[in-house]
Amino acid sequence: RQQTDLQGKTVMITAGPTREPLDPVRYISNHSSGKMGYAMAAAAADAGANVILVSGPVSVPPPAGVNVVNVETAQQMFDAVMQHVQATDIFIATAAVADYRAKVLENNKIKKTGDELTLTFVKNPDILKEVAALPNAPFAVGFAAESQNLAHYAKSKLENKKLAMVAANDITTSGLGFNSDHNALHVFWENGDKQLGPAPKTQLARELLSLIDEKYKNKPSN
Numbered sequence: 001r002q003q004t005d006l007q008g009k010t011v012m013i014t015a016g017p018t019r020e021p022l023d024p025v026r027y028i029s030n031h032s033s034g035k036m037g038y039a040m041a042a043a044a045a046d047a048g049a050n051v052i053l054v055s056g057p058v059s060v061p062p063p064a065g066v067n068v069v070n071v072e073t074a075q076q077m078f079d080a081v082m083q084h085v086q087a088t089d090i091f092i093a094t095a096a097v098a099d100y101r102a103k104v105l106e107n108n109k110i111k112k113t114g115d116e117l118t119l120t121f122v123k124n125p126d127i128l129k130e131v132a133a134l135p136n137a138p139f140a141v142g143f144a145a146e147s148q149n150l151a152h153y154a155k156s157k158l159e160n161k162k163l164a165m166v167a168a169n170d171i172t173t174s175g176l177g178f179n180s181d182h183n184a185l186h187v188f189w190e191n192g193d194k195q196l197g198p199a200p201k202t203q204l205a206r207e208l209l210s211l212i213d214e215k216y217k218n219k220p221s222n
């Protein structure tokens with residue numbers, strides 16, 4: 001049995017993309033496959049945790065012994081997370097949440113009329129930021145998908161969102177990050193950092209979870 005022991009703890013994980021509808025037949029989304037988040041959920045279940053996996057639409061099968069809540073939009077993901085957050089000890093936000101949604105959801109299919117089409121988008125709630133700002137917030141871990149200045153942006157997410165940890169991936173490296181079976185993470189916390197991988201997402205998830213477990217248990221309140 002691995003060392004990471006989360007027996008009796010509830011770990012909530014968001015995974016996959018969100019889908020933001022434009023009209024009855026179209027949506028905007030991104031290339032997240034859910035693999036990283038599902039690997040985190042499997043690792044947490046193996047460590048004995050009670051796992052709630054709030055997932056956008058993906059095609060990877062859910063790990064055994066995990067409670068899956070399926071959602072489509074960022075707003076639905078936000079609502080599902082808020083419904084379960086009071087019971088959560090550790091929150092890990094792996095999902096690639098759409099930052100914006102269409103201002104107007106058209107009831108009918110948008111017709112091909114002019115040569116250009118302009119749509120207006122409005123901001124979605126930042127699920128991770130709102131969770132971390134709650135009174136009695138769980139130990140909050142964010143992911144950061146960056147294409148430049150990785151350390152700088154990751155550290156600013158750690159501070160701005162008041163996170164316990166942030167795991168940054170460089171999405172410009174081919175074969176890693178979105179939709180691949182492998183990834184490399186640079187993890188930051190208040191007084192330190194650690195590089196994990198490149199490695200299969202299943203292995204990285206176990207390594208990251210063990211780091212989370214260590215920092216979580218070092219917090220005086222836990």
Ligand code: PMT
Pocket residue numbers: 014016031032033034035036037074093094095096097098099124125126127128129141142143144145146157169177178179180
């Ligand atoms: O799903 P895979 O194909 O396996 O790919 C994995 C991954 C690349 C998607 C994953 O490793 C990853 O980096 N996830 C975060 C992607 C992202 O969109 O990051 P961000 O920089 O936009 O967001 C920062 C953090 O805030 C993330 O923890 C995100 O889940 C969270 N967030 C962002 C926006 C929002 N509205 N709500 C959020 O909770």
